Amino acid sequence: MNAEFKAGYVAIVGRPNVGKSTLLNRLIGQKISIVSRKAQTTRHQIMGIRTDADAQYVFVDTPGFQTRHTNALNRTMNRGVTQALGDVDAVLFVIEAGRFDAADKAVLALLPADRPVILVVNKIDRLTDKSRLLPFLAELGTQRDFAAIVPISAANGAQTEGLLLEARKLLPQREMLFDEDQITDRSERFLAAEFLREKLFRLLGDELPYAAAVEIEKFELDGALRRISAAIVVDRPNHKAMVIGKGGETLKRIASEARVEMERLFDGKVFLEVFVKVKSGWADDERLLKSLGYE
Numbered sequence: 001m002n003a004e005f006k007a008g009y010v011a012i013v014g015r016p017n018v019g020k021s022t023l024l025n026r027l028i029g030q031k032i033s034i035v036s037r038k039a040q041t042t043r044h045q046i047m048g049i050r051t052d053a054d055a056q057y058v059f060v061d062t063p064g065f066q067t068r069h070t071n072a073l074n075r076t077m078n079r080g081v082t083q084a085l086g087d088v089d090a091v092l093f094v095i096e097a098g099r100f101d102a103a104d105k106a107v108l109a110l111l112p113a114d115r116p117v118i119l120v121v122n123k124i125d126r127l128t129d130k131s132r133l134l135p136f137l138a139e140l141g142t143q144r145d146f147a148a149i150v151p152i153s154a155a156n157g158a159q160t161e162g163l164l165l166e167a168r169k170l171l172p173q174r175e176m177l178f179d180e181d182q183i184t185d186r187s188e189r190f191l192a193a194e195f196l197r198e199k200l201f202r203l204l205g206d207e208l209p210y211a212a213a214v215e216i217e218k219f220e221l222d223g224a225l226r227r228i229s230a231a232i233v234v235d236r237p238n239h240k241a242m243v244i245g246k247g248g249e250t251l252k253r254i255a256s257e258a259r260v261e262m263e264r265l266f267d268g269k270v271f272l273e274v275f276v277k278v279k280s281g282w283a284d285d286e287r288l289l290k291s292l293g294y295e
């Protein structure tokens, strides 16, 4: 093992929609986390691992930080942010170029004082007036003693290599934490639920409240075939009708698009069955959240 090799945990935090999932996918080079235009789609911590010749980065994609609603689901999500930061070696705090609002401030306030934080200024491709970037960065530098400030574009990849170099500086010298070919430590079962959730949010967009979950009820290997049975759990009967759509069209599309992605990632045939369940008030029941995997 190379004596200079470094490895460690890197958390990616930021308010909803700043581009955390896009950045993670860019750094890992394969689609694992779900990306969506709708805020608050990432609820689980998804780990992606990148192994280079001189370093291994284990990324933790934390849930969106919620300040507006305060039900049990949001409390669970906020706990998730804090827990994810407990044992990481570095934090990537992501914001959008030209914007630093109250929600960004709230996330910053949540970051432990004893962890090195890199300020990642994303979406620089969208900046029309580049001359405003420098004063913006200078102003941000007063908010905390950042280990580095790196402007990037997660969407087109600009400066993401530079970001990795800065992150590497913060990792301890040690051997690999995970096998080189391991991209995620999440089970196929978990990934199957994530694919379904992504399709659900993509196809229903803003019509569907974020309080919808996917529960994998069966996941069986039958030779090379995976038999998966999943439930989409919604709050109200009218949401159920919305997910099913006219003549079942919406649900059919969600299922068939998710199946195609599962087959690609699992590299094998998938038999997928999806149905919709109503669990009234589920977003307020902490016990039920646990049973659905949102701990």
Ligand SMILES: Nc1nc2c(ncn2[C@@H]2O[C@H](COP(=O)(O)OP(=O)(O)OP(=O)(O)O)[C@@H](O)[C@H]2O)c(=O)[nH]1
Pocket (backbone or CB within 6 Å): 014, 015, 016, 017, 018, 019, 020, 021, 022, 023, 034, 035, 036, 037, 038, 039, 040, 041, 042, 063, 064, 065, 122, 123, 124, 125, 126, 152, 153, 154, 155, 156
């Ligand atoms: N122009 C531009 N758009 C970006 C960039 N990075 C992300 N986006 C877009 O910003 C939106 C949100 O990106 P996500 O990666 O889903 O954001 P997130 O922070 O993971 O969001 P949550 O899951 O809600 O916490 C998507 O429409 C992305 O395509 C970027 O560098 N440039």
